[in-house]
Amino acid sequence: MGFVEDETALAARFPGFCADPAHLILVAEDAGKLLGYAAVQDYGPHLRSGDRHRTAKLDDLYTLPEARRRGVARALMDAVTDWARAKPLRYVFWYANQGAAGQAYQAMGHQPAPYGQEGFDFYEIDLGDPAERLPHPQRGPKWPPDRPARQLGQRQSSVARALRERFGYGLAWVEQDYLRRVLLREHDVAGGKNIGLIETNVRYCLSAGSVTVLEGILFSRHYGPMLERLHADFGGHWFYFDLPFEETVRRHATRPQAADFGVQDMQAWFQARDVLPFVQEQLIGPASSLADTTAQVWQAAGLDLLFTRARR
Missing domain, CATH: 3.40.50.300 (P-loop containing nucleotide triphosphate hydrolases)
Structure with missing residues (x-):
């Protein structure tokens, strides 16, 4: 599941995430054995545009090595998409490294956007009308964003x-x-x-x-x-x-x-x-x-x- 800074703190946070409607944690299992999970965060309605450009971020998508190339990750992504469509959300975005993770997303049909940084690509599912699309930096619950350095960005x-x-x-x-x-x-x-x-x-x-x-x-x-x-x-x-x-x-x-x-x-x-x-x-x-x-x-x-x- 990637780097975990503090296992004890993660375990303490987990029940709260499960109870929070803004967070979705999906699991894939086979005969009671956990095969993988996905974690998504709904950013909620935008102050000015409401749900029109409502956005969620896919924080994690992980499958056990022995569960890969068996459609588990694809099933989790389909479930994330169904959840987002039902909310309803307009966008689900995430970042993935340009190695194995990015290759896995591309094998599922997701293509990286032409911007990213330091070995990471930007991906997005757009569930709305393309004619009404806003570029990523111009939407979401936090614009201007909360936090980089000077002139150049990426x-x-x-x-x-x-x-x-x-x-x-x-x-x-x-x-x-x-x-x-x-x-x-x-x-x-x-x-x-x-x-x-x-x-x-x-x-x-x-x-x-x-x-x-x-x-x-x-x-x-x-x-x-x-x-x-x-x-x-x-x-x-x-x-x-x-x-x-x-x-x-x-x-x-x-x-x-x-x-x-x-x-x-x-x-x-x-x-x-x-x-x-x-x-x-x-x-x-x-x-x-x-x-x-x-x-x-x-x-x-x-x-x-x-x-x-x-x-x-």
């Missing part, structure tokens, strides 16, 4: 991932978000330990001969001196996503981590046109699609030539 990681997939082996991806939030688990502050760790990683990768992509929400006041040192020693091509605050919030709402930061936090952090003073960055606006942005970076950085050399 796009910089998506571009880095697309570049790596296209280039293949030989391209190193240094991800600020992972080093700071996951590995070091520190706040983004001046003098943070992640700044030196990022520089060390980039220097090592470049010195080892790897094409290196550094991406993240790199405030110039915190990361500028480190980036200037890297530029002085290695050069490089620099890109800046020039997005208005509203677009940053919209993109963040599509992330699996959309509950990690609040809009008030974002308002305190947001800096418009926070470009670096020592280099002319190429600006990328909100109208640039993922494909267009990836192509722009690929061409500007001369990755065609580097790709050819790497294959020799």
